[in-house]
Structure formats: C-alpha cells, structure tokens
Amino acid sequence: xxxTVRFRLxxxxxxxxxxxxxxxxxxxxxxxxxxxxxxxxxxxxxxACTVLVNGEVTRSCAAPMGSLRGxxxxxxxxxxxxxxxxxxxEAFVTHDALQCGYCTPGMVMGAYGxxxxxxxxxxxxxxxxxxxxxxxxxxxxxxVAAVRTAxxxxxxxxxxTGTRLGASAEPEVAARAGGGAS
Amino acid sequence: MSTPLPRRDFLKVAGGGIxxxxxxxxxxxxxxxxxxxxxxAAQQRGQSGYPxxxxxxxxxxxxxxxxxxxxxxxxxxxxxxSLAQMMADELDVPFSRVDVVLGDTExxxxxxxxFGSLTTRMFGxxxxxxxxTARAVLLELAGERLGVPPQRLTAETGEVFDPDTPSQRVxxxxxxxxxxxxxxxxxxxxPKRPEERTVxxxxxxxxxAHAKVNGEALYAGDMRPAxxxxxxxxxxxxxxxxxxxxxxxxxxxxxxxxxxxxxxLIAVLHERPDLAARALERVRAEWEPGPSAPDHEGIxxxxxxxxxxxxxxxxxxxxxxxxxxxxxxxxxxxxxHYVAHAPMEPHTATVEIRGNRVTxxxxxxxxxxxxxxxxxxxxxxxxxxxxxxxxxxxxxxxKTANRQAVEAARLARSSGRPxxxxxxxxxxxxxxxxxxxxxxxxxxxxxxxxxxxFWDYDNFFGGDRSADVFYDVPxxxxxxxxxxxxxxxxxxxxxxxxxxxASSTNAFAMESQVDLMAEAAGMDPLAFRLHxxxxxxxxxxxxxxxxxxxxxxxxxxxxxxxxxxxTIYHDTYVAMVAQVQVDRVTGxxxxxxxxxxxxxxxxxxxxxxQLQMEGCIAMGLGYALREGLRFQGGKILDENFxxxxxxxxxxxxxxxxxxxxxxxxxxxxxxxxxxxxxxAVLANAVYDAVGARCFTLPMTPERVRAxxx
Numbered sequence: 001x002x003x004t005v006r007f008r009l010x011x012x013x014x015x016x017x018x019x020x021x022x023x024x025x026x027x028x029x030x031x032x033x034x035x036x037x038x039x040x041x042x043x044x045x046x047x048a049c050t051v052l053v054n055g056e057v058t059r060s061c062a063a064p065m066g067s068l069r070g071x072x073x074x075x076x077x078x079x080x081x082x083x084x085x086x087x088x089x090e091a092f093v094t095h096d097a098l099q100c101g102y103c104t105p106g107m108v109m110g111a112y113g114x115x116x117x118x119x120x121x122x123x124x125x126x127x128x129x130x131x132x133x134x135x136x137x138x139x140x141x142x143x144v145a146a147v148r149t150a151x152x153x154x155x156x157x158x159x160x161t162g163t164r165l166g167a168s169a170e171p172e173v174a175a176r177a178g179g180g181a182s
Numbered sequence: 183m184s185t186p187l188p189r190r191d192f193l194k195v196a197g198g199g200i201x202x203x204x205x206x207x208x209x210x211x212x213x214x215x216x217x218x219x220x221x222x223a224a225q226q227r228g229q230s231g232y233p234x235x236x237x238x239x240x241x242x243x244x245x246x247x248x249x250x251x252x253x254x255x256x257x258x259x260x261x262x263x264s265l266a267q268m269m270a271d272e273l274d275v276p277f278s279r280v281d282v283v284l285g286d287t288e289x290x291x292x293x294x295x296x297f298g299s300l301t302t303r304m305f306g307x308x309x310x311x312x313x314x315t316a317r318a319v320l321l322e323l324a325g326e327r328l329g330v331p332p333q334r335l336t337a338e339t340g341e342v343f344d345p346d347t348p349s350q351r352v353x354x355x356x357x358x359x360x361x362x363x364x365x366x367x368x369x370x371x372x373p374k375r376p377e378e379r380t381v382x383x384x385x386x387x388x389x390x391a392h393a394k395v396n397g398e399a400l401y402a403g404d405m406r407p408a409x410x411x412x413x414x415x416x417x418x419x420x421x422x423x424x425x426x427x428x429x430x431x432x433x434x435x436x437x438x439x440x441x442x443x444x445x446x447l448i449a450v451l452h453e454r455p456d457l458a459a460r461a462l463e464r465v466r467a468e469w470e471p472g473p474s475a476p477d478h479e480g481i482x483x484x485x486x487x488x489x490x491x492x493x494x495x496x497x498x499x500x501x502x503x504x505x506x507x508x509x510x511x512x513x514x515x516x517x518x519h520y521v522a523h524a525p526m527e528p529h530t531a532t533v534e535i536r537g538n539r540v541t542x543x544x545x546x547x548x549x550x551x552x553x554x555x556x557x558x559x560x561x562x563x564x565x566x567x568x569x570x571x572x573x574x575x576x577x578x579x580x581k582t583a584n585r586q587a588v589e590a591a592r593l594a595r596s597s598g599r600p601x602x603x604x605x606x607x608x609x610x611x612x613x614x615x616x617x618x619x620x621x622x623x624x625x626x627x628x629x630x631x632x633x634x635x636f637w638d639y640d641n642f643f644g645g646d647r648s649a650d651v652f653y654d655v656p657x658x659x660x661x662x663x664x665x666x667x668x669x670x671x672x673x674x675x676x677x678x679x680x681x682x683x684a685s686s687t688n689a690f691a692m693e694s695q696v697d698l699m700a701e702a703a704g705m706d707p708l709a710f711r712l713h714x715x716x717x718x719x720x721x722x723x724x725x726x727x728x729x730x731x732x733x734x735x736x737x738x739x740x741x742x743x744x745x746x747x748x749t750i751y752h753d754t755y756v757a758m759v760a761q762v763q764v765d766r767v768t769g770x771x772x773x774x775x776x777x778x779x780x781x782x783x784x785x786x787x788x789x790x791x792q793l794q795m796e797g798c799i800a801m802g803l804g805y806a807l808r809e810g811l812r813f814q815g816g817k818i819l820d821e822n823f824x825x826x827x828x829x830x831x832x833x834x835x836x837x838x839x840x841x842x843x844x845x846x847x848x849x850x851x852x853x854x855x856x857x858x859x860x861x862a863v864l865a866n867a868v869y870d871a872v873g874a875r876c877f878t879l880p881m882t883p884e885r886v887r888a889x890x891x
Binding site: 019022023025026029030031033034035036037038039040041042043045046048075076077079080085089090092093094096098099100101102103104105108126127128130131133134135136137138139140141142143144 | 257258259260387388390391392393394395396397398399400401403404406412453454455456457524525526527528573574575576577578604606607789790793794796797798799800801822823824828829830831832833834836837
C-alpha cells in the first residue's frame with residue numbers, strides 16, 4: 001500500500017508516495033534518478049549501496065522507506081558542493097584508490113561515515129569500519145591510505161560540506177515520486 | 183610521407199581535421215583471445231563500412247583537440263588514461279587535450295574486445311605509429327604555412343615551429359582547420375625513441391577518477407532513456423532444468439507490472455526494478471530437473487573421467503632418458519576449483535529501439551559482440567544496432583558473454599519500450615562463465631646435481647597459457663586437455679576466460695612442484711630456480727623480488743612462512759615473494775606481505791601498472807584461499823557474497839610492487855599477469871610456515887588443517 005514518506009535528502013526535503021517496504025536503494029536510483037548509489041548484492045553484503053541515514057552508515061538496499069520518515073539521508077551526490085570534491089573524494093583521487101569505480105561511491109560514503117564518527121581512526125579501525133565493503137578490483141590498500149589522508153585533511157579543514165547533515169530548516173519543497181530530488 | 187587513403191568509406195565518419203586510420207596488430211583468432219566472440223572475426227570486420235584491415239583511428243580536430251576512436255572499453259584497467267598518455271607523447275599535445283572515445287560501434291571501427299591484457303600490448307606500437315604519421319602530416323602542413331622545410335620543424339604543446347625562429351609558430355588547430363585529410367598509418371613515420379617520451383613512462387592519475395568518486399560516472403544501469411521499463415526474468419532453478427508450466431497471473435497484483443512472454447523468455451516489466459522483482463515472485467513455474475550433473479565434491483573425479491584426449495603443447499628430448507637420469511622424482515596432482523568473476527557490477531544492459539534504430543548500453547567487454555548478438559536476436563542488420571559502451575564495473579573476462587544485452591533487446595522489442603536488464607547477484611552467479619575447474623598431473627625429476635632433468639605435465643581443462651616450461655629442462659612434455667576457450671560438456675555450466683586464464687592453474691602446479699623439487703634437491707627456492715634458469719629476464723626479476731623482500735630465502739620448511747613463485751604471462755615476467763602466518767589450530771592463513779616484481783616491457787603508466795599489480799594480488803587472495811564454487815545437481819549453491827567469500831579489507835597484506843623498466847621492449851600488458859602466481863606463492867609460503875603441502879586451491883582452513891594432518 002502506497003504511503004507518503006517525508007524525509008530530507010542531501011539537505012532538501014522530499015515527499016514521496018511509495019510502498020513503505022520498498023528499499024531506499026531503488027527509490028534513489030529509479031524514482032529519484034540518483035544513480036550514484038549502486039546495486040551490488042541486494043543483501044547488505046557488499047557496501048556498494050552505502051549512504052548515510054541520520055549520520056549512520058547504512059546499506060540502502062536493506063533500508064525500507066518506512067523507516068526513513070523524518071530522516072536525513074546523504075548520498076554520494078550530496079557529499080560535495082556542485083562541481084567540487086569532498087576531502088574524502090579528493091583523497092581517493094590522489095591515491096588512485098579506485099579502478100572500475102563501481103564500488104567507489106559506497107566506499108566514499110562508508111569512509112565519510114567513519115570519519116564523522118571517528119575523525120582520527122587507526123589503520124585497524126579503518127579496516128574494521130570498511131570491512132563490509134567489497135572491491136573486486138582489489139584497491140583495498142590504496143583505499144586505506146586514502147581514508148588516512150582524508151582524515152588528516154578533514155582534521156585541518158573541518159568535516160567539509162557533509163556538515164549539511166542536520167542543516168537548518170529550508171523551505172518545504174515537495175518532490176513527488178518520479179520527480180527529481182530537488 | 184604516407185599515402186592518402188583511397189577508400190571513400192572513411193568520409194562519412196572522418197569529418198574535418200586530420201584523421202589517421204590504423205590497425206591494432208593482427209587480431210587473434212577467437213580461440214586464442216579468451217573472449218570467444220562466436221562466429222569468428224573475419225566476417226565481423228568491416229561491417230560498419232570501415233576497411234576491413236583497419237580498426238582504430240585518431241583525429242586532430244579543427245579546434246586542435248586530439249581524439250582516439252577505438253572499440254576497446256574501460257573497466258578499471260586504465261586504458262582511458264594510458265592510451266591518452268601515448269598520444270600526448272607522440273603528438274606533442276598536452277595530455278588534457280586528448281580525448282579517448284571507447285566502445286561506440288557507430289564511431290569506432292570493429293574491434294574484437296578488451297581482454298587478455300591485449301590492449302596496451304597490441305595497441306601501443308600501432309598507436310604510436312599512427313601518431314607519428316599524424317605528426318608528419320602536421321609538420322608538412324606547417325612547412326607549407328611557414329615556408330620552411332618540414333624536417334627543420336618541431337612540435338611542442340600543440341604547436342609547430344622552427345627552432346631557429348621560435349617566434350614563428352602555428353598551432354595544430356590552425357593546421358587542422360578547414361582540412362579533410364585522411365591517411366593510413368605509415369611505417370615510414372618514426373615514433374619517438376623511449377628517451378624522447380615525456381608523458382608516457384611517468385605516473386598519470388586516471389582521467390576518469392573525478393567522475394567515479396562523485397557518483398557521476400555512468401554505467402549500463404545508470405542509463406535512463408524516457409519510458410524505461412526494468413525487467414525481472416524468470417530463471418530456472420538449476421542448469422539443464424526445463425519449464426513445464428507457468429502461471430503469470432499473480433504478477434498483476436503488483437500495480438504497473440507487465441508480463442512479457444517471448445518463447446523461452448518470460449519476464450515482468452515495471453518502471454521500478456524492485457517492483458518488477460516483486461511481481462516476478464508471484465509468477466508460479468514448474469520445472470523438470472535437468473539430467474544428473476556432478477557436484478563440487480566429486481568434480482575432479484568427474485572431470486578426469488570425462489577428459490578429452492591430450493594434445494601436446496610443448497615437447498623436447500626424451501622423457502624416459504630424463505627419468506633414468508633422475509636422482510629424485512616428484513609425482514603429484516594439483517587441483518583448482520571453479521571460480522566466479524564476481525564483478526561488483528552484475529551484467530546489465532539498457533536497450534532503446536526507435537524506428538529501426540536499436541541503441542544498446544551494455545556492461546560488456548565486447549561491444550561489437552553485443553552488436554552482432556543483438557542484431558542476430560532481433561533479425562536486423564548489424565548497422566541498425568548501435569552499441570555505446572558506458573564505463574564497465576569490472577569484467578575480468580566475465581563480460582565477454584552478453585546474454586543480458588540480448589535479453590534486454592528482445593524485451594524492448596516485445597514491449598515497445600526501452601528496457602533495462604540488470605542481473606541480480608544470484609543471476610550473476612547462475613550465468614557466470616566460470617574459470618574452469620582443472621587438475622594437473624605432473625611428474626618431474628632432478629639429477630644428483632640439482633638439475634631438472636624431466637618434466638611430464640598434463641593439464642586437464644585448465645588450458646595451455648603460461649604452461650611453457652621456462653626452466654632449462656632437457657626432456658619435457660607438456661600436454662593439455664581442453665581449456666577455457668573450448669569449454670567441455672564435462673562442465674556442469676559455462677566456463678570462460680577469467681583474469682589470466684589457464685595461467686593461475688599452470689603457475690600453481692608448476693611453481694608448487696618446483697618447490698617440491700628444490701626441497702628434494704636440498705636447495706632453497708631461489709637458488710634452485712636460478713640453478714635451473716638461464717633466461718636473463720626471469721633471473722633478474724627473481725633476484726629483484728627476493729632482494730626487495732630481504733633475502734636470502736630459507737630452505738623450506740623454515741617455519742617463517744615465506745614463499746616464492748614466478749611465471750611468464752604473454753611475455754610479461756612476474757616474480758613474487760609472500761609471507762604468511764598459519765594458525766595451526768584453525769588452519770586459517772593470514773597473508774602478511776607480498777612483494778611482486780614485474781617486467782612488462784615498456785611501462786606506459788607506472789601508476790596504472792602498479793595499481794593493476796596490487797589489484798591482481800588482492801583479487802588473487804580469493805582463488806588462493808577461499809573462492810571455490812559450490813554446486814549440486816546443476817544448482818549453483820553460492821548465490822551471493824554471504825557464502826561465496828571475496829577478499830576483503832582485513833585480508834589485505836602489505837603489498838609492494840616493483841617494475842623493472844624496459845623502455846626498449848614493446849609493452850606486454852599488465853592487467854592479468856600478477857594474479858597468476860598468487861596461488862603458487864601462497865601454497866609455497868604455507869608449506870614453509872607449517873610443512874604442509876596443499877595440492878588443492880583454494881587453501882581453505884579445512885584443507886590446510888587436513889594437510890597438516
């Protein structure tokens with residue numbers, strides 16, 4: 001049964017008519033046309049679909065829409081201002097910490113989620129936090145290095161544009177199913 | 183000067199500016215390239231109206247930008263960057279002014295596909311030759327413009343000038359403007375010497391990185407033509423199962439779902455992919471199981487019993503004489519299980535049909551294969567099918583099979599709407615073209631002086647790549663029985679090329695056996711190899727790898743857990759040293775450190791090459807330690823990453839890579855070689871750690887425990 005779900009997506013209010021048991025991944029990719037978040041396994045086993053929900057690292061393939069009422073959702077599209085890169089993204093570029101790039105948005109969001117909670121993780125903490133993310137191309141070593149670099153950059157310059165999480169109220173703009181996220 | 187191109191065919195594509203067509207080496211027959219484009223290359227070439235002997239071109243545009251057009255694709259291996267580096271070098275244009283157009287069947291001439299580490303190897307020299315031809319045209323035009331003999335001129339950052347009067351210069355844009363020049367690459371043009379190169383040979387960060395970190399990079403599933411429907415397709419529960427009855431009426435309970443039945447293809451379409459899947463769950467089907475099929479438990483007995491007769495791949499001397507000269511002989515059998523490609527992006531395709539024009543956006547390593555297969559399925563000429571390759575989210579050989587694109591095309595035609603088929607992970611495991619399970623029966627012997635005197639090698643189902651004996655062995659016979667290219671009815675499902683096909687099995691068997699021989703000869707692994715090797719490239723990288731690791735190596739088993747292995751893959755040499763820790767109670771293997779040295783001829787992008795080596799090693803941990811498909815009666819039991827375990831962050835050792843620069847040699851490719859010795863080097867390291875020899879990959883904790891006795 002279709003219900004109305006209101007939540008905030010990348011800092012903007014969204015209102016969508018949707019079956020509450022549908023998973024966020026598909027609503028993002030299909031209903032809202034935000035395709036940066038990827039499908040890899042559908043069972044929260046690979047991390048490709050990772051987003052932040054209320055600041056928590058969340059596998060969007062296993063996040064029912066009904067659980068998101070009033071939530072703050074941050075996807076890869078909302079991490080950096082238009083055209084720019086967040087320090088986590090910059091660090092991935094600097095370290096060449098990607099190959100095919102398909103797991104990368106999930107990796108970046110997972111790393112960002114870690115650094116928001118733990119700005120100075122040890123290498124063991126990085127590995128532990130990222131363990132649920134798979135990269136078949138095998139860029140793990142460079143991703144760990146990128147997360148360390150990102151931590152240093154964020155320590156110098158704050159946590160970047162991701163601070164829009166929990167940003168102040170904006171005018172209520174409703175986006176309907178099938179429309180854009182804005 | 184090169185000759186003008188006589189053929190008018192080019193005009194329709196060439197447009198303005200200066201265009202140079204070239205051929206990327208001699209295409210291998212399909213059987214040799216692991217991609218098995220069915221039907222053969224010959225009849226496919228030239229179908230787009232391009233001359234049949236040319237399959238790539240570059241253009242100096244009227245605005246001074248430079249583009250390369252090729253049917254290759256980018257799946258993470260980094261050619262979008264390395265090809266641009268070579269062009270920037272040879273043409274003297276800034277790297278930022280080079281565009282690489284990949285895998286568009288309308289813009290690019292026919293190409294067999296992207297696999298086998300072939301791109302740089304076959305592309306590099308041809309591309310440089312074409313660039314040199316274009317550069318000669320530019321110098322000639324500039325000579326006319328400046329009134330100076332072309333041989334006095336030089337080019338730099340997209341401008342041509344006479345070094346004696348550098349103030350007089352003309353840009354590539356000015357030279358190309360208003361031109362419509364078409365040439366074939368000429369062998370008379372001289373590419374730059376290695377020491378003249380300023381862009382290639384130096385690390386270049388990948389040009390697609392920005393779009394990949396911010397989510398803008400587009401893959402096949404990100405294509406959203408207006409009116410798109412997503413498909414969920416009815417699948418059999420097991421290979422060989424036959425559909426007896428189906429009732430699709432339940433699907434209607436999901437609003438907006440639409441059932442399409444077209445012969446063997448039964449699907450539910452919906453605007454939302456998850457709702458299509460939900461509707462498909464309501465379709466009831468009755469299946470008749472297929473004929474009995476082997477299980478993973480008994481697969482090697484089954485394969486051995488159903489093996490074809492051997493064919494001799496390499497032979498020398500007299501085996502009987504070698505046996506007689508042996509002081510110690512080693513007889514072993516080596517086993518390697520089926521392994522999945524498991525790219526993070528499952529097979530996906532989006533298809534739109536407008537009038538008689540079909541557009542396909544597939545995740546594929548063979549865009550021209552997609553074009554042919556889709557055209558055949560729809561019964562239309564290939565010219566009506568345009569394949570536009572988006573970025574590919576990992577391939578590893580698995581995306582040379584294009585079933586999903588054919589499915590999407592058929593459903594698009596049936597429904598009259600654009601259709602996307604994006605396989606679930608379960609479908610990906612079901613239809614994967616697995617690395618074939620293989621076994622090797624191997625006997626060999628060393629004489630009293632520690633020389634290998636015979637080598638009798640028989641590979642069942644793995645294939646012959648990297649099976650060449652590179653040690654100095656006077657009496658040898660290497661035989662193979664089927665491989666990944668041919669497949670075999672003995673396999674319960676499809677097999678195909680998997681990153682470094684055949685070689686990961688061959689290197690495992692060969693280099694494990696060499697260690698057994700070293701121990702029999704009372705020598706350490708490095709000394710024994712050097713004692714039996716004269717190939718200077720192999721000697722050099724072995725020594726380089728051990729040196730970086732911090733030699734000398736102990737005689738095994740030392741308890742330190744250090745292993746060595748080496749191999750040759752398509753003329754790329756790899757030597758690897760690994761150190762592991764084995765939990766004697768659980769049998770768990772923890773890889774601490776891997777040092778890999780590689781000699782791949784010219785290195786175009788050292789950063790990209792290192793990244794490929796690191797990726798090979800990280801990915802290789804999987805088939806070495808954990809990945810082995812489970813199946814039963816035609817059912818694939820592993821359906822997702824819960825039971826089929828891929829390497830993860832916590833497995834990653836300290837990886838150190840070492841490139842031996844050989845700018846004077848042609849590039850031999852680096853996307854695959856370093857994955858192939860990983861099984862061997864870890865098996866040797868495990869032996870050194872605990873004195874237990876593993877004859878079967880993957881070395882799961884259970885197998886390591888069993889080997890420890």
